[in-house]
Amino acid sequence: MSRLAVPKTYKLYIGGKFPRSESGRVYEILDASGGFLANAAQASRKDARDAVVAARNAVSGWSNATGYNRGQVLYRIAELLEGRRAQFIDEIVASEGVSPSVAGSQVDEAIDRWIWYAGWADKYTQVAGNANAVSGPYFNISVPEATGVVAIIAPQDSSLIGFVSAVAPALVAGNTVVVVASQRLPLSAISLAEVLATSDVPGGVVNILTGSPAEIAPWLASHADVNALDLVGASDLDWISLQIAAAETLMRVLPPESGPDAALPSLARITAFTETKTVWHTKSLI
Amino acid sequence: MTTEQAVRPDSAVTKDHAVSPASRAVEVLGGELTEQSLKRYLAGIPGVDAVGLHARAADLGSRSIKTTSKAWALDRIISLIDLTTLEGADTPGKVRSLVAKGLTPDAGDLSCPRVAAVCVYGDMVPAAVEALGVFHGENVEGGINVAAVATAFPSGRASLAVKLADTADAVAAGADEIDMVIDRGAFLSGRYGQVFDEIVAVKEACRRVDGSYAHLKVILETGELNTYDNVRRASWLAILAGGDFIKTSTGKVAPAATLPVTLLMLEVVRDWHRLTGEKIGVKPAGGIRTSKDAIKYLVTVAETAGEEWLQPHLFRFGASSLLNDVLLQRQKLASGHYSGADYVTID
Numbered sequence: 001m002s003r004l005a006v007p008k009t010y011k012l013y014i015g016g017k018f019p020r021s022e023s024g025r026v027y028e029i030l031d032a033s034g035g036f037l038a039n040a041a042q043a044s045r046k047d048a049r050d051a052v053v054a055a056r057n058a059v060s061g062w063s064n065a066t067g068y069n070r071g072q073v074l075y076r077i078a079e080l081l082e083g084r085r086a087q088f089i090d091e092i093v094a095s096e097g098v099s100p101s102v103a104g105s106q107v108d109e110a111i112d113r114w115i116w117y118a119g120w121a122d123k124y125t126q127v128a129g130n131a132n133a134v135s136g137p138y139f140n141i142s143v144p145e146a147t148g149v150v151a152i153i154a155p156q157d158s159s160l161i162g163f164v165s166a167v168a169p170a171l172v173a174g175n176t177v178v179v180v181a182s183q184r185l186p187l188s189a190i191s192l193a194e195v196l197a198t199s200d201v202p203g204g205v206v207n208i209l210t211g212s213p214a215e216i217a218p219w220l221a222s223h224a225d226v227n228a229l230d231l232v233g234a235s236d237l238d239w240i241s242l243q244i245a246a247a248e249t250l251m252r253v254l255p256p257e258s259g260p261d262a263a264l265p266s267l268a269r270i271t272a273f274t275e276t277k278t279v280w281h282t283k284s285l286i
Numbered sequence: 287m288t289t290e291q292a293v294r295p296d297s298a299v300t301k302d303h304a305v306s307p308a309s310r311a312v313e314v315l316g317g318e319l320t321e322q323s324l325k326r327y328l329a330g331i332p333g334v335d336a337v338g339l340h341a342r343a344a345d346l347g348s349r350s351i352k353t354t355s356k357a358w359a360l361d362r363i364i365s366l367i368d369l370t371t372l373e374g375a376d377t378p379g380k381v382r383s384l385v386a387k388g389l390t391p392d393a394g395d396l397s398c399p400r401v402a403a404v405c406v407y408g409d410m411v412p413a414a415v416e417a418l419g420v421f422h423g424e425n426v427e428g429g430i431n432v433a434a435v436a437t438a439f440p441s442g443r444a445s446l447a448v449k450l451a452d453t454a455d456a457v458a459a460g461a462d463e464i465d466m467v468i469d470r471g472a473f474l475s476g477r478y479g480q481v482f483d484e485i486v487a488v489k490e491a492c493r494r495v496d497g498s499y500a501h502l503k504v505i506l507e508t509g510e511l512n513t514y515d516n517v518r519r520a521s522w523l524a525i526l527a528g529g530d531f532i533k534t535s536t537g538k539v540a541p542a543a544t545l546p547v548t549l550l551m552l553e554v555v556r557d558w559h560r561l562t563g564e565k566i567g568v569k570p571a572g573g574i575r576t577s578k579d580a581i582k583y584l585v586t587v588a589e590t591a592g593e594e595w596l597q598p599h600l601f602r603f604g605a606s607s608l609l610n611d612v613l614l615q616r617q618k619l620a621s622g623h624y625s626g627a628d629y630v631t632i633d
């Protein structure tokens with residue numbers, strides 16, 4: 001007698017908890033050949049609202065941690081990802097229909113990118129900051145600081161690499177994120193949430209919504225408490241009007257990217273979500 | 287108890303439904319008012335079905351209030367707020383900014399109603415009165431009241447003379463409303479007469495030189511009364527002694543206002559209205575921080591005491607952070623998108 005399979009219901013990740021959608025909706029995740037794979041929560045605008053509240057509450061703790069500390073916490077996540085490698089490979093094989101070796105190289109690439117960004121946490125200020133030239137006996141220093149809550153539309157045609165490439169750079173500077181995962185391939189995102197929940201990342205720093213980006217994105221774009229909007233995975237949406245909505249509250253916006261080079265690791269993705277603070281200080285008491 | 291104080295006839299009454307302080311007790315209890323008769327009366331009040339109370343409160347909290355009803359409710363909540371600052375670190379400057387916020391809650395939308403009152407410590411009353419200027423008092427168009435906490439708030443641990451001086455001082459400085467605390471120690475040890483006498487005496491201290499009275503809100507501090515039966519008894523006691531309002535908490539003790547406790551107090555107020563035709567106010571205070579919670583209270587008031595209670599004379603919220611959340615919800619309804627803390631003033 002064959003054993004009955006126990007399909008998993010993938011829930012949202014908001015404020016360090018795994019709630020169902022406030023709306024009670026779920027949608028079916030299909031495998032590459034169109035068969036049933038799992039149920040995932042279909043987030044509503046109110047879930048997005050709750051996620052922004054959770055993200056806002058987490059900003060001060062995460063952005064005030066030292067860069068060194070953030071780097072350690074992010075590196076720890078990469079360690080945990082490595083330990084769950086097999087689970088991620090299984091999910092990618094099931095949902096994308098690729099071979100285990102292809103899935104394995106995707107997971108490796110995602111972990112490597114995560115580590116690459118983790119290393120920047122205590123270094124990007126040295127590169128992006130500056131001691132400005134002045135004609136007086138004082139220092140004038142510009143330093144980049146986290147902008148606050150970043151809403152991200154994750155790449156829609158990638159399970160793990162796209163998600164990691166969009167989320168990791170925003171975290172480096174001390175931002176907190178609300179990310180809408182790939183609608184068709186959300187399993188890796190929620191599994192990553194399970195990694196985050198058991199790591200040292202404070203609750204609310206990463207909030208993950210699954211469901212329809214077309215439904216949720218306009219609410220995030222117009223939300224006055226969101227400071228920046230990464231539209232990297234929004235090429236299939238009406239992203240022009242999302243940009244217009246975001247402009248109402250002067251959000252920083254990154255445009256959609258597509259193709260194999262989408263969201264390649266770069267320092268620019270880190271500094272995109274920072275604000276520059278310039279301060280002066282006397283050189284001496286002479 | 288000193289009956290000559292309790293039954294003192296009082297004719298110089300101008301404000302509202304105010305009657306001479308203890309005449310309520312004399313009328314309801316009948317005969318001579320003594321510690322014993324008071325105790326017998328309060329002991330005779332039936333106990334509270336806590337499970338039923340919780341179920342009823344939970345049920346009242348599940349109503350769906352949307353769109354135009356929500357817009358109405360949000361505006362009504364603002365006009366029922368006692369905007370409060372009760373910190374040891376309060377300064378005249380802090381009170382001035384509180385008053386400014388009470389007068390203009392949302393600088394981006396001047397159609398936003400004003401709060402009912404600002405609630406401060408007694409020594410800050412002159413600062414509040416000065417900051418309000420021509421808008422001081424509910425009888426002025428667009429005016430708001432000044433409420434002062436008195437009687438050794440929040441503990442109430444001082445001699446009666448100090449409590450009365452505290453009260454008279456605030457009234458003389460221009461306070462329109464006095465929030466007094468009952469002596470929970472006396473109440474819990476069964477000295478109801480002492481609590482009664484104090485409320486009567488404080489009510490007398492609320493008398494202004496022109497013979498009118500400042501509104502007296504009696505804080506029961508339900509978080510320290512331990513049982514719902516005690517809350518019900520203390521509510522009756524406060525009303526019998528002449529309180530114009532019964533208020534749940536100081537906000538300094540957890541738990542502060544909860545929906546079941548407020549429901550229970552509203553039921554007492556409703557019963558008192560049925561008994562005597564007189565309307566007593568209720569003020570939940572402390573712990574109400576979101577519009578969603580506040581709307582639950584509005585529903586509870588409307589379905590328990592009646593919709594006519596939803597006016598500043600009969601219902602208040604004691605709150606500070608609630609106002610900002612209501613303003614955010616108001617902005618969301620007006621603009622169609624979610625607002626953020628950057629769009630309201632920091633208290």
